[in-house]
Amino acid sequence: GESVGLHLPTLSVQEGDNSIINCAYSNSASDYFIWYKQESGKGPQFIIDIRSNMDKRQGQRVTVLLNKTVKHLSLQIAATQPGDSAVYFCAENKHDYKLSFGAGTTVTVRA
Amino acid sequence: ETGVTQTPRHLVMGMTNKKSLKCEQHLGHNAMYWYKQSAKKPLELMFVYNFKEQTENNSVPSRFSPECPNSSHLFLHLHTLQPEDSALYLCASSQGASGEGDTQYFGPGTRLTVL
Numbered sequence: 001g002e003s004v005g006l007h008l009p010t011l012s013v014q015e016g017d018n019s020i021i022n023c024a025y026s027n028s029a030s031d032y033f034i035w036y037k038q039e040s041g042k043g044p045q046f047i048i049d050i051r052s053n054m055d056k057r058q059g060q061r062v063t064v065l066l067n068k069t070v071k072h073l074s075l076q077i078a079a080t081q082p083g084d085s086a087v088y089f090c091a092e093n094k095h096d097y098k099l100s101f102g103a104g105t106t107v108t109v110r111a
Numbered sequence: 112e113t114g115v116t117q118t119p120r121h122l123v124m125g126m127t128n129k130k131s132l133k134c135e136q137h138l139g140h141n142a143m144y145w146y147k148q149s150a151k152k153p154l155e156l157m158f159v160y161n162f163k164e165q166t167e168n169n170s171v172p173s174r175f176s177p178e179c180p181n182s183s184h185l186f187l188h189l190h191t192l193q194p195e196d197s198a199l200y201l202c203a204s205s206q207g208a209s210g211e212g213d214t215q216y217f218g219p220g221t222r223l224t225v226l
Contacts, residue, residue, distance in 0.1 A: 034214060043201050043217035044154075045113065089154070098167065099215060101154040 010106045013084075019077040021105050023090035026071060032093040035064060035075045038104070039086045047075070047088075077107075085109045114138040115218035117202050123224045124192065132187040132221045134202030142207025143185040144215060145177060148199040160185060161207045192225045199223070 013019045025033075031052040036044035048059045050066050050073075057064050063076040073090050087106050091099040114137045124130050136143065145157040159167035160179040174196075176188040185202055199222050203215040 032213075036217075041219075043113070043115075043117075043203075043219045046214055046216060049214060093213065098156060098159070103151065103153045 008105055009103070010108070012108045012110060013080045014110050015080060015082060017080055019075075019080045019084070019107060021075045021077075021088050021090075021107065023073040023075075023102055024071060025073065025090075025092050027092065027094055027100075028068070028071065030092040030094045033064070033066060033073050034091045034093070034099065035062075035073075036089045036091065036101075037084075037086045038089065044089060080107075080109050082109050082111065113216045113218065115202060115204055115216055117200075117218035117221050119221060120219065121222045121224075123226065124189070125226050126192060126194070128192075129188070129190040131189065132200055132202075132223075134185040134187075134218055136183055136185075136202075136204035136216075136218075138204055138216060140204040140206055140216075141182050142205045142213070143179060143182070144203040144205075145175075145185065145187050146201040146203065146217075148201055148220070154201065158187075189223075192223075194225050197223055197225045 034049045035047040037047050038044045048062050048064050050057045050064045055066055061078045065074045085108055087104040089101050089104045091101045093099050116135050118133045142161045144159050147155045147157055156169050157171045158177040163179050174191050178186040199220045201220045202218040205213040205215045
């Protein structure tokens, strides 16, 4: 079936290190992918997106990589800060307005 | 702030109560969504409105009743809920229409507890 999933439910990172959060998807028809960040008590916040005609996209301290061959998506956060502690979701879109979300990875930044 | 507001932020209700959740977006978007977020589970899409027309009802029980009077406002009317309906209810909006690569922006959610 179709699914969007994250490889690890939790990730503990030392402050200042780089973080890598992974996501696997199974629908090869998906053409648009989004990463969201959700802090405690808040709704999901858009971080970065990427379309299927791209392999990499960079934002401020974040990079999203898309490997369509193995249906893998990753989010890299450079120089992780305490404010990066949150739950991170990947979501996929398949030619319509509906997004399918993964269960999320909880990132904890150690001081 | 994402430009999507939700009220109330917290709601406690009994199973026989009737209440409504409100969502308002200030982004000029044409599509609005209700999601349910339960602990340890992915976001579940409940309803979609595109240009005020309901285009998706994801097998949601009739005790949840959406209303979209215009493109900026979305309501979720609740009645005779069950304790398992306790969750965070999120509203989102997007440009809508074509839907391709349509980024959704979320409100802060309403934390609902059904006693």
